[in-house]
Amino acid sequence: MKTGIATVSISGNLEEKIEAIAAAGFDGIEIFEQDFIADLRTPRVVGQRIREAGLEIMLFQPFRDFEGLPAGPRAKAFDRAERKFDVMQDLGCDLMLVCSSVHPEALGGIDRGADDFAELGERAAARGLRVGYEALAWGRYVNDHRDAWEIVRRADHEAVGLVLDSFHTLGRGIDPDTIRGIPGDRIFFVQLADAPAIDMDLLYWSRHFRNMPGEGDLAVTDFMRAVMATGYSGPISLEIFNDQFRGGSPTTIAQDGHRSLIALMDDVRRAEAPVGVEIPQLPAPIRVHDTSFVEFAAQGEERKTLETLLQSLGFRRAGRHVSKAVTLWQQGDIRIVLNAETEGHAGSAWNARGTTVCDIGLAVESAADTVTRATALGAKPFSQPLGPGELPIPAIRGLAGSVMHFIDQGALSEVWDVEFHAEDTPGREAGLTRIDHIAQTMTYDEMLSWSLFYTTLFDMEKAPMVDVVDPDGLVRSRAISSPCGDFRITLNGAETHRTLAGAFLAEGFGGTVQHVALATDDIFATARALRELGFTALPLSTNYFDDLAARFDLDAGMLERMREENILYDADASGEFFQLYSQPFAGQMFMEIVERRGGYSGYGAPNAPFRIAAQKRFQRPKGMPAT
């Protein structure tokens, strides 16, 4: 099983595409004709260049509007095919994709199509070439892989086979299990794409919104399981028409693509145990038990501000690092690490962004397995020189320069006792128990990469995308969480710099954590304790609470306390949700406190516009120093 990607999937000129595709680790490439035609080099030179880059030219495409034509245009279509065969021979590519016709003069008819393909197969075979037939979801007469297969079957020529494309099958709602009855050796090529569930014209959806397997909502794994059940052993290749990808970074998109294919084939192997999945064995998607720590790079005055905020939230300083300018703050099961080192990763994070979350520690079953899976999916292990007394905790680089450490039940869980001198600073807690979720902000373009990163490495599910209305623009938000909800991340994609999320991004470099949400079992008790600790909540509008009274049947006493404490509320069929926000710190960062009651598993999205408006009242006027 070889992996490939169509040139149309990524941005750049043909040369940039070749470089990015080779660097990401693909075995081969589908040449999308336009990319080749736009290039100055001869087909021979292009072919040589691709092979020098270590890639195989797996497919030349698309050849359109071929089958079912009346005599005159039919003869011309064969002439056209012969010219493309010339190019393919010079390129060194033996397989041409013919997509089903949308030609206004096409006559249709399974046998007419089969006759055309029998002749095309004869002509291809004479040159040692092959042709594959693909049903476009919007093909005029053939728009279902079952009809394309019937034409291929009746053409009955060894140089004629079927091309399957997950988008065309799943996008039309065709049951992928219908593939299981097709002989694997008659399938010449398999293209993969996912897509978000949007109800729109098939052609428009396909040409603009496809994305990498796992990034969308189609049942790509079921499709691929069915393909592998046929005994198919040819290439598996990404063909992604996507407006964002066309304008994105070729390197990132190619890496995302490779990551998505490895994760998909790993899933397929686990579910279907087919033969011929030749990717390295890798540990199963990692179950995250909990967020073990969140580490901030913070120095100078900003560090003091953050310490004051932590104290006002009921955190106690619980330890001092044995050799570094690092302190540990604790409450319940929450650990917050403040790192004031000027060197190393925390030092660079501080230099780039000022106060920022520079590291996240996750509690997992096996830290070693986590790094193995991450590395197989293209992440880089992370390490820096160990200081005296430090443990070698396995870590990786996430996206945008982020770092993630993994702590398991073994010796690593003792890191807090080994690396820190315990301190017993007095202090009153506020009932915060654990980290409920971590919220990351990024540009909208980066969202798919982050969500793929988390969902391929960890055992996590995506929630549907929600729109969050900021007074100055829309922010798209998607939550991903472990199946039992112990580990939750929200990804917020900003489209303009005028939104709160966008302004946060403009101040740093790339996406990172904007807020951390801490759980309490009793938000009213916590709010009271916080007030006594000197915490000041984010003040909300009176209109907000009047609206709550109109929308929900809330106890008058409780509503009054919510108004006093600035506690936001949401409820759904499964339970209730209470939220309390800190005022912004270090620019646009903030803390959230939440209480979940019953089975509520959302994040209070309906409240976001009012919370954001309240936060924006704190935004300093342009050009003014932070206070």
Ligand SMILES: O=C(O)c1ccc(O)c(O)c1
């Ligand atoms: O959108 C198209 O025209 C097109 C062309 C070739 C393909 O393989 C495909 O899936 C779609």
Ligand SMILES: [Mg+2]
């Ligand atoms: Mg296709």
